[in-house]
Structure formats: C-alpha cells, structure tokens
Amino acid sequence: xxxxxxxxxxxSAIGLNVEENYRSLxxxxxxIAPIKFLDLNKNILAGEVKLSNEDLIxxxxxxxxxxxxxxxxxxxxxxxxxxxxxxxxxxxxxxxxTSVGGMDNTEKYYKQxxxxxxxxxxxxxxxxxxxxxxxxxxxxxxxxxINTLSTACSSGANAIMLGARLMQQNKLDxxxxxxxxxxxxFTEEGFRSLMIYSDEWVKPFxxxxxxxxxxxxxxxxxxxxxxxxxxxxxxxxxxxAGWANTADAYHQTASSPDGKGATLAISNALxxxxxxxxxxxxxxxxxTGTPNNDLSESVALINVFKDNVPPFSSTKAYTGHTLAASxxxxxxxxxxxLQHNVIFPNLNFSTxxxxxxxxxxxxxxxxQEVNIVLSNSFGFGGNNSTVIFxxx
Amino acid sequence: MExxxxxxxxQIIDRLNLEDVNVTDFSDDMPLFGGGLGLDSIDALxxxxxxxxxxxxxxxxxxxxKEIFDTINSLADYIQKNRK
Amino acid sequence: MYINACSTxxxxxxxxxENWINELTLLDENNELITPNYKEFIAPTxxxxxxxxxxxxxxxxxxCVKQSGIENPDAxxxxxxxxxxxxxxxxxxxxxxxKGLIPPTAFIQSTHNTIAGQISLExxxxxxxxxxxxxxxxxxxxxxxxxxxxxxxxxxxxxGAVDEEIPLLGELTxxxxxxxxxNKLTSSASFFMLxxxxxxxxKAKLVDSYTVGLNTSDSKKIINEFLERNxxxxxxxxxxxxxxxxxxxxxxxxxxxxxxxxxxxEQHTGYHLTTAAFGMHLATEMINQKSGNQIxxxxxLNNSNIGLTLLQSLEA
Numbered sequence: 001x002x003x004x005x006x007x008x009x010x011x012s013a014i015g016l017n018v019e020e021n022y023r024s025l026x027x028x029x030x031x032i033a034p035i036k037f038l039d040l041n042k043n044i045l046a047g048e049v050k051l052s053n054e055d056l057i058x059x060x061x062x063x064x065x066x067x068x069x070x071x072x073x074x075x076x077x078x079x080x081x082x083x084x085x086x087x088x089x090x091x092x093x094x095x096x097x098t099s100v101g102g103m104d105n106t107e108k109y110y111k112q113x114x115x116x117x118x119x120x121x122x123x124x125x126x127x128x129x130x131x132x133x134x135x136x137x138x139x140x141x142x143x144x145x146i147n148t149l150s151t152a153c154s155s156g157a158n159a160i161m162l163g164a165r166l167m168q169q170n171k172l173d174x175x176x177x178x179x180x181x182x183x184x185x186f187t188e189e190g191f192r193s194l195m196i197y198s199d200e201w202v203k204p205f206x207x208x209x210x211x212x213x214x215x216x217x218x219x220x221x222x223x224x225x226x227x228x229x230x231x232x233x234x235x236x237x238x239x240x241a242g243w244a245n246t247a248d249a250y251h252q253t254a255s256s257p258d259g260k261g262a263t264l265a266i267s268n269a270l271x272x273x274x275x276x277x278x279x280x281x282x283x284x285x286x287x288t289g290t291p292n293n294d295l296s297e298s299v300a301l302i303n304v305f306k307d308n309v310p311p312f313s314s315t316k317a318y319t320g321h322t323l324a325a326s327x328x329x330x331x332x333x334x335x336x337x338l339q340h341n342v343i344f345p346n347l348n349f350s351t352x353x354x355x356x357x358x359x360x361x362x363x364x365x366x367x368q369e370v371n372i373v374l375s376n377s378f379g380f381g382g383n384n385s386t387v388i389f390x391x392x
Numbered sequence: 393m394e395x396x397x398x399x400x401x402x403q404i405i406d407r408l409n410l411e412d413v414n415v416t417d418f419s420d421d422m423p424l425f426g427g428g429l430g431l432d433s434i435d436a437l438x439x440x441x442x443x444x445x446x447x448x449x450x451x452x453x454x455x456x457x458k459e460i461f462d463t464i465n466s467l468a469d470y471i472q473k474n475r476k
Numbered sequence: 477m478y479i480n481a482c483s484t485x486x487x488x489x490x491x492x493x494e495n496w497i498n499e500l501t502l503l504d505e506n507n508e509l510i511t512p513n514y515k516e517f518i519a520p521t522x523x524x525x526x527x528x529x530x531x532x533x534x535x536x537x538x539x540c541v542k543q544s545g546i547e548n549p550d551a552x553x554x555x556x557x558x559x560x561x562x563x564x565x566x567x568x569x570x571x572x573x574x575k576g577l578i579p580p581t582a583f584i585q586s587t588h589n590t591i592a593g594q595i596s597l598e599x600x601x602x603x604x605x606x607x608x609x610x611x612x613x614x615x616x617x618x619x620x621x622x623x624x625x626x627x628x629x630x631x632x633x634x635x636g637a638v639d640e641e642i643p644l645l646g647e648l649t650x651x652x653x654x655x656x657x658x659n660k661l662t663s664s665a666s667f668f669m670l671x672x673x674x675x676x677x678x679k680a681k682l683v684d685s686y687t688v689g690l691n692t693s694d695s696k697k698i699i700n701e702f703l704e705r706n707x708x709x710x711x712x713x714x715x716x717x718x719x720x721x722x723x724x725x726x727x728x729x730x731x732x733x734x735x736x737x738x739x740x741x742e743q744h745t746g747y748h749l750t751t752a753a754f755g756m757h758l759a760t761e762m763i764n765q766k767s768g769n770q771i772x773x774x775x776x777l778n779n780s781n782i783g784l785t786l787l788q789s790l791e792a
Contacts (some may be wrong), residue, residue, distance in 0.1 A: 066788075090678060099587060099588075101609075105573070105656075106568070107568060107571075110565075110569070110572060111572055114569075114572055114573065121648060121651050121652065124648060128609070129559075129588065129609040129611075130557065130609060130610040130611030130612075130613070130614070130660070131611065133610065134689065134690060134780075137689065137690055137692060138735060142690075143688070143689060143690040143691035143692075144688055144691065145687060145688075145689065146610065146687075146689030146690060146781075147610045147613075147617045147689075148589070148608070148609050148610045149606060149608060149609070149610060150559070150588035150589055150607050150608075150609045151588075151589045151592075151605070151606055151607055152587050152589050162504060162621065163779050165624050165628070168622065169624055169627055170491035171620075185571060185572070186567065186571060188585070189567075189570075189571040189578055190567065190580070190586075191499065191585055192577075192578070193441075193577065193578045193579065193580035194583070195437060195439070195440070196456050196582050203660055212702055213461065221493065245604045245606060246550070246602050246603065246604070246605070247596035247601055247602050247603060247604075249596045249597050249599075249600050249601055249602055250597075250600070251432075251433070251597075252434065252584050252590075252594070252597070253434070253584055254433065255593065264602055291577075313491055331608070347582050351540040359717065375729025380584070380587055380593070381587065381589040381594075381596075381605075382593055382596055382597065383589055383592075383593065383605055383606075383763075385554075407579070408524070409524035410522055411526060412520055419500070430521050430681070432521075434525070434580065434581060434584060437580045438579055438580065438581060439577050440577065441576075441580070444577045445574075445576050445577060451492060453746055
C-alpha cells in the first residue's frame with residue numbers, strides 16, 4: 001500500500017512558506033542571525049522565524065494565550081492543509097511533534113512568578129505538548145485521532161512514520177503529520193549547559209565545527225492513501241517509501257562513536273522500503289554541527305553506504321536546529337529536492353572531518369535526477385529515526 | 393592544599409548527588425572517571441560548572457577537562473595554579 | 477494480544493504485591509506514594525540523577541521484563557502527559573536565577589523521552605522507542621502504537637505510562653480554582669509486557685484501544701461503535717473502570733452504561749492524566765482473579781477527549 005504525500009507546509013528562519021524556504025535554500029541564504037524576537041538580553045546567533053507572536057496571531061486569526069510553538073505549527077499546518085476539508089468518508093488524523101511544547105509561555109510565567117506578585121497564570125495553560133497539538137487541530141477543524149510525539153530531536157520524523165503506520169493498518173485514510181518547536185530561553189540555556197551551543201555560525205560536517213545554533217519553526221505534510229486520493233483528487237508530490245526508528249542505547253545525550261543507532265535507523269529504513277542503498281540520490285543529514293553528532297552520523301553513513309556515500313548535506317546552517325520540528329521541516333526539504341531535482345548545499349563547510357573525510361554537497365546541484373531522498377533525525381535519549389521519500 | 397582537596401571531595405559528593413559516597417571513600421590519587429569513582433561525561437560537565445562558578449576558572453572546551461579531572465590531586469593542582 | 481506482565485507504583489500497595497487489588501483503599505489526602513527501595517532495581521550511579529518519574533517508570537519497566545522473561549522487547553513505548561516536571565522546573569528555575577554556567581543534569585533529564593530513553597539504556601535495547609504525550613490520552617496512544625507494532629512483525633512490546641506530581645502543579649491547580657483536584661494530585665507508573673504469544677504468565681487479553689480527540693458529542697455512539705468493531709457490545713461488558721473525575725456527571729454515566737457496575741479509578745489513584753494505565757493493571761488483575769470476563773476502561777479526564785480500552789479474559 002502506498003503512502004502519498006500530497007501537500008506540504010513549512011515555516012522557518014529562511015521563510016514563512018514553502019516557496020520562500022525553497023528560494024533561500026537555492027540561493028544559499030541562511031536565516032541564522034543575532035536574535036531579535038526572543039528577549040534574552042544577550043547577543044547570540046539563532047534561526048528565529050522573522051515574525052513576532054503578535055504578527056503570527058494576527059495572520060493566523062487565533063486567540064491568545066497561545067504558545068509560539070502552536071503558532072509556528074499552525075502556520076505550517078495551515079499551508080499544508082490548504083484545500084483539504086472534513087469528509088466523513090475520509091478518516092482523518094493529526095500527529096504533531098514537539099520537544100518543549102508551550103515552554104515559551106511557561107518560561108514567561110515563571111519569570112513573572114520570580115519577579116512579581118501576580119504572575120499571569122493563563123500562560124501555563126499552553127504548557128503541555130498535547131495542548132500545542134490540540135490548538136492546531138481546533139484551528140483546522142480536525143477531530144478524532146489527535147496525538148503528540150516527543151522524542152527530542154527525532155520527533156518530527158516519528159510523527160511521519162506513525163501516520164504512515166496508522167494508514168497501513170487501515171486505521172486512517174489521511175493524516176496531517178509534522179512538528180513544531182519555538183526558540184526558548186530554556187532550550188538555549190540547556191544546549192549551552194551541555195557546551196554544544198556555538199557562538200559562531202554552525203558548520204555542519206566541518207572538522208572545525210564547534211556546536212549548533214538553535215532554530216525554530218514548523219513543518220507539516222499531508223499523507224493520503226488511495227481511498228483518500230480517489231475522493232480528494234489530489235496529485236501526489238512524492239511517496240513515503242521507508243522508515244525506521246531505533247535506539248542507540250549508548251548515552252543519555254551523546255551519540256555512540258560507532259554510530260550504532262544511526263546505522264540501524266538508516267539500514268532498517270532502506271530495508272523497510274526494499275531500497276538498494278546505491279539508488280539513494282540524496283541524504284538530508286541530521287548534521288547539527290556538534291562534534292559528536294556529525295562524527296557519529298558520518299560513521300553511520302560509511303557503515304551503510306561503504307565507499308559510495310550518496311551526495312549529502314545538512315540544512316541546519318540555514319534554519320538552525322529546530323529540534324522536534326527538524327524532522328518535519330527537512331522532510332519538506334527532501335520533497336522539494338525530489339520535485340525540483342536539486343540537492344541543497346551545506347553551508348559553512350571548508351575542511352572534511354579527519355577520521356571520515358566525507359565531503360558534503362557545497363554547491364547547488366541541478367544536474368542530476370533526484371529520485372530517492374533519505375532524511376535522518378537523531379535525538380537525545382538515543383532516539384534515532386530515518387525516513388525515505390521517493391518520486392511519485 | 394589538603395583543605396582544598398577535602399573541600400573538593402565534599403563539593404563533588406554534593407553536586408553529583410553521590411549519596412552513598414563518603415569523603416573517606418576516595419583517595420587523592422583514585423581515578424574519578426571510569427573504573428575509579430565511576431563518573432561519566434555528564435559529571436564532567438557538572439565539574440566544569442563547579443570550576444567556573446566556585447573557582448572562577450573557565451574551560452571553553454570540555455576536552456580540556458579530561459586531564460584536569462583525572463584525580464583529586466590533578467584537580468586541586470589545576471585549581472591552585474589557575475584560580476582567580 | 478496477551479498481557480504477560482504488569483507493574484505499578486502508585487499510592488496503593490501495588491508494586492510486586494500479587495494481592496494488591498484486594499487491599500485497595502479509598503485514597504484521602506494523606507495517602508502517599510508507596511515506593512520500593514529503588515536501589516534494588518537501579519544502579520546507584522544512574523539512580524542519583526533520577527527524579528521520581530524516571531525512577532518509577534524505569535523500575536516498573538524492569539519489573540515487567542523480569543516477570544515476563546522478555547529481556548529484549550521489540551519496542552519500548554511510553555505515554556506521559558506532562559513528562560519530567562521536577563527536572564523541568566529545576567532547570568527553568570536555574571536558568572532564570574543563576575548567573576554563569578548552569579548545571580546540565582536537570583536539562584538532560586527534563587525531556588519527555590527521558591524515561592523511554594533510560595529504559596533502552598538499561599536494557600541495552602536498540603529497537604523502536606517512542607514517547608506519546610497527548611495529555612489525558614497519552615497512555616491510550618502508547619497502547620495503540622503497541623498494538624500497531626504487534627500487528628507488524630513484533631512479538632513483545634513493553635508499554636506503559638507515568639506522570640509525576642510536583643508542588644507547583646498543586647499551587648497552580650489551586651489558583652485555577654480547581655480545588656476538588658488540588659489536594660488529590662498524585663503520581664503513578666504502570667507498565668505492561670504485551671505479546672502475541674500466550675505464556676504461563678498471561679493474565680488477560682488486550683482487545684483494542686481507541687481515542688477520539690476534540691469530539692465527544694455522542695459518547696454513546698463512540699462507545700457502541702468501538703465495541704461493535706471488536707465484535708462485542710455493552711451487554712457483554714461486566715465492568716467499567718472510569719477515569720473522569722467530575723468531567724462527566726453521574727447521570728451521564730448512568731445513561732451511558734445503564735446497569736453495568738462502574739468503578740471510578742480516581743478513588744484509588746488520585747488525579748493525574750494517565751490513570752487509565754493504572755486502570756488497565758487493575759482490570760487485568762480483576763480478570764485474572766475471575767471478577768469479570770470483559771472490562772472496559774473509559775477515560776474522559778479531559779472532557780473534550782475520550783479514550784476506550786477493552787480487556788477480555790484469556791478464555792473469552
């Protein structure tokens with residue numbers, strides 16, 4: 001049974017919709033900059049979405065309080081959902097992914113609580129991850145199967161594969177899947193405390209990489225089965241061809257040096273889709289720019305593909321690391337690569353990692369057919385996931 | 393120097409929640425990581441926080457910690473030489 | 477699908493106590509969480525960093541592994557409504573009050589997937605690993621995922637739910653005017669080993685689990701259709717374990733279930749959003765002790781959502 005992707009939506013530091021994101025990717029234009037929207041009182045680099053909460057609320061026509069995580073999710077979900085409507089004959093679900101949910105509002109509350117007598121408790125009503133998703137569902141008029149996954153930085157990819165599995169087992173006909181996260185003080189301090197937040201522009205897969213820049217955003221995809229397509233008459237953009245979720249079981253935050261979990265995720269996803277590794281046209285890597293992730297992921301790529309590692313790049317230097325949203329945002333980028341036969345360049349790369357010598361794609365590749373794209377998402381807690389997209 | 397070592401042991405027990413460890417349980421030359429006291433990379437980050445916040449010593453690169461955090465002796469020695 | 481192991485840490489004497497369902501008490505505000513000596517289950521090097529929620533979850537998970545003899549389950553699936561609240565608050569507080577570097581441990585332990593991640597680390601398990609966090613339906617969603625796995629190629633799935641109470645939660649609940657809940661907030665963990673294979677430790681069958689979010693306009697229809705899809709009807713349900721905590725009136729419950737006995741799970745668990753998992757353990761033991769052939773777990777803790785889970789005896 002085929003899982004069709006019929007529309008996508010994305011909002012990130014490099015654009016407010018799919019078209020803007022594609023243009024930035026093609027033009028090697030990063031969205032990472034000194035922060036402007038989150039008031040942290042310090043000068044750091046992050047991939048912020050270039051809209052304030054007030055602007056987002058107005059554009060999306062929703063009521064406050066609502067978390068920035070919900071707003072970013074809704075912006076992307078709305079774009080993907082355009083033209084879709086309720087239909088009793090199509091069993092529809094929504095699966096979103098987030099790592100910190102409404103933390104952006106919770107930290108505002110907590111700060112007020114520490115500093116003032118009467119903090120605004122309405123801000124904590126948006127804390128739980130489930131609420132983040134329900135706000136998106138309500139705004140789009142979706143009810144029924146509504147779920148949220150939280151597996152740190154692999155969450156978005158897991159939402160996509162859960163949607164596909166529910167369809168394969170005939171529980172749903174159409175699922176809106178994706179994820180969102182907002183840039184917060186909590187996560188910024190968190191990654192800084194792990195000493196992996198770089199104060200320079202992130203350099204994925206470079207020997208001299210020294211950590212990540214955080215980002216924020218949302219990405220959503222509409223998955224449909226044949227039955228749903230027959231009713232909606234939508235034209236597939238791509239199919240979801242393979243997926244896998246594995247556990248590294250090595251360390252709470254670090255990836256194993258032998259890339260065990262990542263290797264399993266990539267090879268199991270290929271197996272699931274019966275895809276010969278040599279047929280993969282492009283790998284959209286997790287590539288966070290931390291010393292640990294990029295080495296472990298490079299080792300995993302070599303484990304699976306041996307001497308024939310496909311053209312690969314990380315798009316984190318455009319968007320920053322968008323945590324739970326990254327798997328969904330990069331799924332959208334993978335589909336753009338299939339649609340336009342392009343491979344997006346990896347920014348800020350100059351020197352290959354000594355141990356692995358892998359060189360990512362650094363210039364926009366337009367010369368080749370892109371038929372199969374593999375996208376990796378690896379997270380804290382050893383949660384590793386890979387999804388594979390194929391030309392429709 | 394002996395006072396500093398004693399204080400470090402107490403701080404390590406406190407910051408790393410080593411509930412079942414007493415100051416007398418670790419000798420000055422016992423490896424803190426791996427087979428000795430059994431600390432791991434998360435503890436190393438906690439020790440970097442300790443160095444910076446309690447002794448004013450900044451380690452920009454966690455890798456530097458490896459030698460410094462080898463034993464109580466090496467840690468005390470480093471603090472002695474670098475504290476502000 | 478068979479339930480081959482269950483393990484619960486709660487405000488009841490439920491952990492490693494075969495007879496616990498016969499010792500159930502009605503909770504009052506003085507009942508505390510009854511915890512085992514965690515040192516018997518978790519190495520001190522790991523235990524020292526763990527908050528209540530991680531200790532509870534990991535211990536129940538390991539207990540299920542021991543009971544079932546399945547050391548390498550094909551998937552580890554956890555549901556948690558609010559996740560690691562204690563570490564989240566601790567890190568948030570530090571981030572907003574400390575100058576300079578902030579200790580990283582609470583951040584590392586604050587993410588929702590910490591529990592499932594720790595279980596995989598402890599079991600050295602490389603298989604499917606996921607965390608569902610859909611407020612009152614977090615457990616049912618974990619269960620539905622486990623059922624998907626069992627219908628794919630997997631044979632044994634470790635699945636459970638856990639939530640923890642922290643003082644700030646009580647404070648906020650009070651400020652929201654939810655006084656009926658404020659003093660009844662509790663913590664618990666319940667884990668299960670589900671399997672396609674009937675073994676000598678099998679206690680009951682899991683038939684199905686189902687959720688409806690943001691639409692409970694016709695609960696009766698939703699319940700009847702769920703039972704119908706599973707080739708049964710309310711007439712054959714012996715008992716309903718409800719998790720509703722005042723969101724559904726007594727008359728509404730009466731209207732839904734008529735003369736079927738309904739036990740409110742909250743009177744034994746207190747209030748948190750994943751009590752349906754406790755309900756499933758309770759139902760499993762009741763079926764195992766022949767107190768019913770078919771038990772429905774009904775969850776409307778969030779009154780715009782509904783969760784349904786159906787269990788049957790091994791003979792049914």
